Structures are given as C-alpha cells and as structure tokens.
Amino acid sequence: MSVVASSSLSTPRAPVPVVDILRLNTCGSVDDGKSTLIGRLLYDSKSLMEDQIEALERSADITGGGQINLANLTDGLRAEREQGITIDVAYRYFATPRRKFIIADTPGHVQYTRNMVTGASTANLSIVLVDARLGVxxxxxxxxxxxxxLRIPHLVVAVNKMDLVDWSEARFNEIRAQFEEFLPRLDIKDVKFIPLSALNGDNVVEPSPHTPWYVGPTLLGHLETVHIASDWNLGAFRLPVQWVNRPNNPTDKTLHDFRGFSGQIAGGIVKVGQKVMALPGGVVTTVKEIHTYDGAVPEAFCPQSVSVVLEHDVDVSRGSMLVGVDALPGGATELHAKVCWMHPRALQRGKKFFLKHTTSTVQAIVTEIESRLDMATLEAQPAPADLAVNDLGEIRLRTAKPLYYDGYATNRLTGSFILIEQGTNATVAAGMLLAPTELVKPEITDYAI
Known part of the structure; x- marks a missing residue:
C-alpha cells in the first residue's frame, strides 16, 4: 500500500496519468503450456530486456531444434526446470501502450491447488489452458x-497446442461444447474461447494464418481491450484502516496535529464533507481531508490508497473500518463461508484459528463443515467428516467478537479472509464469506449532526 509522505500533505504534485492495470493468472493441468504461454506473451510483445533474451539463448534448456524454452522466464526454481513443471506461483509484469499487466503463473498439479488459489485471488481475469489433444x-x-x-469476472479458455491437432475447427468446437456443458452451473458471465499455439506464437500476439475459421481477437488483443473498469465495487464506501498516520516532522508546524487514517479503499467512493461511520465503535463523523501520495484530493475511490482526516477525534486504529453511512456492512459473530483448505492436516469441526479479515484479526472456531465440492461432478457432498488438503467446501465459524463485512459476492476485498493456525502462524485456508443473515448493529454516536 502506498502511504502518505509528509511532504505531500502540503505540496501538491503534478497529476500522474492513470493507466489501467489488468491482473490475470494462468491455470490448467500439467503440461498444458501455461509457462510457455506467458513466456511467448513477454517475448512477442517485446517486453524482455536484452540480458533476459541472452540468458534464454545461453540456457542449457534450448531444444535440439534450437528453440528457446520460453517457460524458463517464469519457472525459476531448479526443481521446476528439471521436471518441466510449475511448483510455486511466479509473477511477471509487462505493459503495452494500452494497459499494464500483472501475470501470475500458477501450478497445474492437484497437490498445488492452494498455490493456484493464492495466485488467482486478486485476478481480474483467469486464463484456463486446455491441451487440444486431451480436451476438458x-x-x-x-x-x-x-x-x-473466487468470482473472477472474466475467463479466457485458451485451447492450446492446436498445431498438434492440425488446427481442426471441429476439435476446437468440441472442446468449447465440453466447457459450455458445465459453465451454466458456475457464476462466470464473461467467457472467451481462443485457439492458439503458445510454443509457436499463433494467436498469442499476432493472428495466425492457420485459423482462417477463427474471427476473434488474439490473446493479447483481448487482454488489452477487455472491460475491467466496472470490476471494482464503487457502490458502498469501505476503508479498512491499516495505519494511523502521525507524521513526526518538528520543522513543519502544519503537520503538528495531523492525524490521518491510512489504508487502501476496498469499496466505493469517499468525498470531503461526507458522513462516515467508524466501526466497530459506531461513531459517525465527517471527512475533513483526503490525502494521496500525489497530494490532497476532493474525492477518492477503490482501489486507491489514501489517508483520511476526520472532523472529530475518534477512537480509530488498525483493524477499524471507515464506512459510508448510507450502506452499512453486515456485522456478525456467526459466519458462513466457502473455503479452500490448504494444510496437509485435515480440517475438522471444533478447530480454533485466528481469522484475518482485511486489517483485523480475531479468534474463530469452526462450528460445522456443511459440504465439500466434488470436482468430478461439481456437486456439493453434504456433511463430510473433514476437508482434506486442496478441498473446497462450505463451513460455519463463530468469532470471539463481531466481524463487519460484505458478502464476497458483493465485495471481494471485504468479503474474503484467511485462517491462521494458532502456534505456527501458518496460513491454512482462504475463505469467501457469504452474505450475513443475522446482523450485530453497533451503538451509534453521531458527531456529524
């Protein structure tokens, strides 16, 4: 998170042009070509430095045909290169004149599903690669x-290795039909199918002459133009407080009494003069100033990082949340959530954890394991005894104090959490909160009247 520099509070900076940032991840089975696809994107879009290209050319992994192994751009671990697989999440960054990109290359093995969840948790778009020979x-x-x-808004089904099935339109349509058979059971609204060859670069950056029957965009063309402006929740203001900003600058008397509440806006828009409530205290006050790294602004919106100054001295610290009074979040101690279990030891009823939600941490106990998702049928199996590593399921929890949150379907930032094992501090689960049903309302003190 960008925080406010003390000098920026009094000296406005020149405005910086805003460029869209698209966060995406690649996923799919082993050897579907995820790392090669990212390498091809970087290579063909001229996003590599000369020393990176030279290192690839010097690499011992150059094939007998003299072809560079583009997967080495993301598979940096020795074990990954020796086995030709991806084990950990690798992040790569590049930009075109239209947009900036952050790519997460995630593993395909079943035992690394938790790594895939980590890489996809912040993505706007997910690329699912399918080997054209194997299908779905x-x-x-x-x-x-x-x-x-994870409610990733956009999905691209990249049918890879089309060169190995002679660029068959019938095979591409068959795989598309296999996907469309189960997609209606999932909550994904924007799906794009693209035939390509990551190894040879067909339909990755440049259109392929081998697919005259395909009239859609290349992969990069789609990534540059997919609409993501509406992906952020701009409806209800949410600011989880990460830090109370008290600049220690004795030479600047204007900062002597400055108290800003810093964090990344998780939803909505905030304006100077707006009424806000500080949770969990329930105090209502007014926004006096809004500061960013580039200086004071009259308003800010998700996902900007800001310091907000309030009209009144209120008890707000890390873990508190500033929210708009026109749309309050739910508050509850009884939580209903979907989780991906990440620990080798199975999750069982009665287990206690630390639950980290935005910037706050509370104690929680698992009161019930409601269901487990069967990946073969995508049907829920009711009342399992436990959740094993990489299982997806629904659970119920009870927290030591009320949690103020939105359902994950409403706001991905305030509707998500992680479970932390007590004693080891290991992250054991990633969770998505369902909309609260029983609300705990704070005692409201209104200073803004």
Missing part, C-alpha cells in the same frame, strides 16, 4: 470452478 479433464473443471468461486 478434471483439472480444467477444478480450476474453472475455483475461478467461479
């Missing part, structure tokens, strides 16, 4: 289901 397999369904569970 369990991992294809698993990763598509996870993309739906």
């Amino acid at each position: 397999i369990e991992q294809s369904r698993r990763h598509t289901a996870i993309a739906s569970l």
